[in-house]
Amino acid sequence: MLTPVAAHRLAGLLIRPVAWGAGLFCLVGLFLGLIEPVADGDPAVMSKVLLVSIPATWVSVLLFLTLAFWAALGLILELRLPYLLVQAVAPTGGMFTFLALWTGAIWSKGATGVWWSGDARQVAELMLLFLYVTVVGIPVLVSDSRRADRMMAVLAVFGAAYVVLLFFAMQWWQVAQSDALAGEVPPTLSAQGGIAVLSMTIGLWMYATVAALMRLRQIILERELASWNNTE
C-alpha cells in the first residue's frame, strides 16, 4: 500500500489523462444521445434526461461500493491511505446521488406524471443520499480525526450492505405488487441510446475519479501537514 506522499504524486500524475478521458467519453455520449431519442417511445425532451439520470445513478451506487471497499480495507489493514480515500470520494458520491435524484424525478414526472413515485430506485437513492451526507458530516462533527475515520468506515461498510439489501428487497416488493400499483416502467433503451448512456457512464465515472483524486491530494496536504506541525 502506498504512503500518503507517494499517493499524492500518483494522484497528480493520473489527473490529467483521466480528465481528458472523461471529457472524451462525455462528449461522445452526449453527441450520440442528443441527435436521436434515447429510449423507445419517449418524448424527445424526457429521453435526454435519461442520458444524465441513468449514468448518475450507476456512478453514485458504484462510488458508494468503492467507498465501502476502501473503508473495509482501512478497517482490516489499519493503514492511513484507505481512510483518506474514503474521505476523498464521499462528497463526489453525494453530488452524484443528488444529481441522480433530481434528474430521476424529472424523468419520473415525464413518465408517470408525479415527481416522486416511490419506486425502488428512488427510495434507494434517497437513502444513499442520507448515508453520503452522514459520511461527509462525520469529520465535521467529530474533532478526533482517527475516531472520525473509523466511524466513517464502519458506517460505509454497514450502509453499503444495507442499501444493496434495501434495493433488492424493494424491487422484489414492487414486482410482487405491480398489478396493484401503477408503478414506474423502466425505460427501454434503443441501441444507439444504450451506447450513449454507457459512454456517459464511463465519462462520469472518470470525472468522479478526477474529482476524488484532486480532493485526495488536498486532504493529504491538510492532514499530513497537521500531523507534522502537531496541530491535529
Added chain:
Amino acid sequence: MLRIFNCILRRDLLIAYRRKSDVLTGLIFFVIVVSLFPLGVGPEPNQLRQMAPGILWVAALLAAMLSLGRMFSFDYLDGTLEQMIAGAAPLGIIVSAKILAHWLVSGLPLVVIAPVLGIMFDLPGESLRILVISLIIGTPVLSLIGAVGAALTIGVRGGGVLISLLILPLYVPVLIFGAGGVGAQASGMGGDAHLMLLGAFLALSLLFAPLAAAIGLRISLE
C-alpha cells in the same frame, strides 16, 4: 455465556427500573406525537384510517431514536463500559443483553400502547392485529440497528444530530415494510409478505448488529 447474558440483562433492567423517568419519556413522547396528528389533520375518519400505520410507525421510530442515547452513555460515564470491553467476556454477548434490555424497556411498551392509540384512528381489528405484529417484529430491529449508531457516537459532541443522521437511513426499510404491511392488509392484498420481509430484517440484524455494535464500541473507546 448464558450467565453473562442473564447477568447483564438483569443489571440493565434494574437500572432502567430505578430511572423510570428515562423510560417514560420515550413512551410519553410516542403518545403525544401520535395524539397530535388527528388534531392537526382533522377528524375525517377515512383520512385518519389511511394515515394511521404511517403515523404510528414514524412516531415509534422517533421514540426509539430518542431512547438510544441511554443504551451506553451511563456505563460510559462511570467507566463500566471500559471494563466490559477490556474484560474476558465476549463483547457481543454483553451488547446483545443490553439491546434486549433496551427493547424490553423502550420498544415493548410502544407495542403495548399502539393498539390503544390505533383505536383513536378508527383502525379496524384486523389492521390493529397486523400493526401489533409488525411492531413486535420491527421494534427489536430498531433497537438492534440503533445500538450500532449509539455505539459509534458515544461521547461525541454533536451526538444527537449524529445519531439521527446515522440511523435514520437504516431505519427507513423497517418503516416502509412495517407501515406498508398494515396498508396492504387494509387494501386487501394481505400484509404477510411485508411481515416476512420484516422478519428477514430481524434475522439479519440479530446476526450482525451486536457484532457491528461491539466493533463500534471498541472504535469509540480505544
